[in-house]
Amino acid sequence: MKIRKGDDVLVLAGKFRGERAKVEEAMPKSNRVILEGLNSAKRHTKQTGATMQAGIIDKLMPLHASNVALWCSGHKGPAKVGFKDDDGTKVRVCRKCGEAL
Numbered sequence: 534m535k536i537r538k539g540d541d542v543l544v545l546a547g548k549f550r551g552e553r554a555k556v557e558e559a560m561p562k563s564n565r566v567i568l569e570g571l572n573s574a575k576r577h578t579k580q581t582g583a584t585m586q587a588g589i590i591d592k593l594m595p596l597h598a599s600n601v602a603l604w605c606s607g608h609k610g611p612a613k614v615g616f617k618d619d620d621g622t623k624v625r626v627c628r629k630c631g632e633a634l
Contacts, residue, residue, distance in 0.1 A: 534561040534598055535614040542601040543611045553604060565595035572596055607632035
């Protein structure tokens with residue numbers, strides 16, 4: 534998966550299409566990402582011991598990684614990701630403008 538925690542992404546499909554957000558968590562095994570402030574759902578929770586509060590909480594739900602694209606600040610748009618070898622280090626680059634992501 535080419536998207537990592539902390540990346541700035543653009544949502545390509547779904548209810549939040551066209552919005553930009555930061556990746557809060559990346560889940561490579563299930564190919565999903567959790568975005569900051571987007572796709573929240575109400576969850577009814579039961580108190581478990583003294584640690585968890587009972588009631589209705591907002592929980593951020595994951596989006597599939599294919600529905601988001603990395604945001605390139607070089608050309609101010611969504612980017613396809615390529616890789617380049619930079620002094621023995623693998624670096625992600627934008628395929629359109631060549632800027633390091």
